[in-house]
Amino acid sequence: MKANCPSVLLIYTGGTIGMIENPETGALENFNFDHLLKHVPELKRFNYHISSHPFDPPIDSSDMEPSFWAKIVEIIHRNYDRFDGFVILHGTDTMAYTASALSFMLENLSKPVILTGSQLPIGTLRTDGKENLITSIEIAAAKNPDGTPAVPEVCIFFENELMRGNRTTKINAENFNAFRSFNYPALAKAGIHIRYNEHLIRRPDPSRSMKPHYLFDTNVVVLTLFPGIQESIINSVLHVPGLKAVVLKTFGSGNAPQKEWFIRQLKDASERGIVIVNITQCQSGAVEMGRYETGLHLLQAGVISGYDSTPECAVTKLMFLLGHGLTQEEIRYRMNSDLAGEITKD
Structure with a gap:
């Protein structure tokens, strides 16, 4: 990796953002993650090192379960020292569950973990996926003046708002503003500039390392x-x-x-x-x-x-x-x- 070049790992679990329409049936199907990058040539304009780790095979978020959360945590833990931030592409139906779970599993998190997705596939004309992906990567790579990550939390970014993951719920199956944090303000809002509400963002204990957890009991x-x-x-x-x-x-x-x-x-x-x-x-x-x-x-x-x-x-x-x-x-x-x-x- 280039010196002083921010590095971001994209973890593609599945979801609408990475789907393509079957021309014969009209149904949405998962397609190769590398094709996703071809639909977002703007990523090449970032002065970032962007790597990807796709689930093979991708999963529908309705099939999400704790074993997949453990897999995500294992990927993050294994790559924790190599990347400045992580972006998880995820289906919207259970995204709030995954974000909540990861907030507990990644104890004393010191780097951004941003979940995002879309309501329309990345290859469709009016997709919301492109903007969600690009801004999520920018947030995952963002630094404070002292060099620390801007948002060392598990978050959901959707439709111009960055929300604390464990405060977020899906509210709409039709509109682009699919998520909302009712009881906690947005951590950042994206317009011409990305405005961070720094006083609302949690900070890790610098004397402790990030500690991953993997065990769940679903009873x-x-x-x-x-x-x-x-x-x-x-x-x-x-x-x-x-x-x-x-x-x-x-x-x-x-x-x-x-x-x-x-x-x-x-x-x-x-x-x-x-x-x-x-x-x-x-x-x-x-x-x-x-x-x-x-x-x-x-x-x-x-x-x-x-x-x-x-x-x-x-x-x-x-x-x-x-x-x-x-x-x-x-x-x-x-x-x-x-x-x-x-x-x-x-």
């Missing part, structure tokens, strides 16, 4: 409440064999039915060692379990607050902590702790 379920939900449903979910944790999506600021059977089911599950985390069904806002009597009953049943966590983050954080073999109390404590900028506890 987690997401339970969404709705008016009229039956005891038999709650009972069945809470007695799934091997279940270790529940993400409970409640109403408003963390409220739930006050029915005796409902509270009893939750308390019984908690006493059996199941961790139950309360997050709101609302896109914006946070759980405040002591605000109303309904939320207070959940506290008394052993349910803990997920604060303003996204569903994607709550699920992956639980799987991450469960994978480390921690006790129920240790997991409860760490779920209530801010590990990677994922929750606000003010």
Whole structure:
């Protein structure tokens, strides 16, 4: 690599950005990653060293699972000292899950890891993929005046906004602004210039190295409440064999039915060692379990607050902590702790 030349590794996992339309069926199919670079000749104008590491075969993001997250982390760890930043090309459907998971797996991250993709394939006339890719690479290579990376975080860049990965959720399957961070401001916005909100960006502990993690336990379920939900449903979910944790999506600021059977089911599950985390069904806002009597009953049943966590983050954080073999109390404590900028506890 050239001296003083920023270096970026592109990790292509799959997704719409790297697809091409089959002329016979009209279906979108994965194609060779090298072809992707041919559609973005602007990359040659960067004074960067850009290398690529494609998944072989590429995967649809709907097939994403923890073993693929571990593969991404292994690629980053193996190349960590060789590159200034990493750009992960990923399907949009599970991008927020992957970004959340990586934020915990790459402990004390000191380099940018930017996930991006597109709503239209890179080869189509109106694709959003080209701009997303080019700007993501520029952000991954960006440095502060002191030579440190501008954004040493796991982020999602989409439609001119750089968002903390574990704060982001997919909100639109049709429009180019497919992602949003409702409870945390954008880390940067791209217009004529890329404007960084430096006071919002997390910084690593310079005395420690980046520590990769690989283990997950997927014995987690997401339970969404709705008016009229039956005891038999709650009972069945809470007695799934091997279940270790529940993400409970409640109403408003963390409220739930006050029915005796409902509270009893939750308390019984908690006493059996199941961790139950309360997050709101609302896109914006946070759980405040002591605000109303309904939320207070959940506290008394052993349910803990997920604060303003996204569903994607709550699920992956639980799987991450469960994978480390921690006790129920240790997991409860760490779920209530801010590990990677994922929750606000003010």
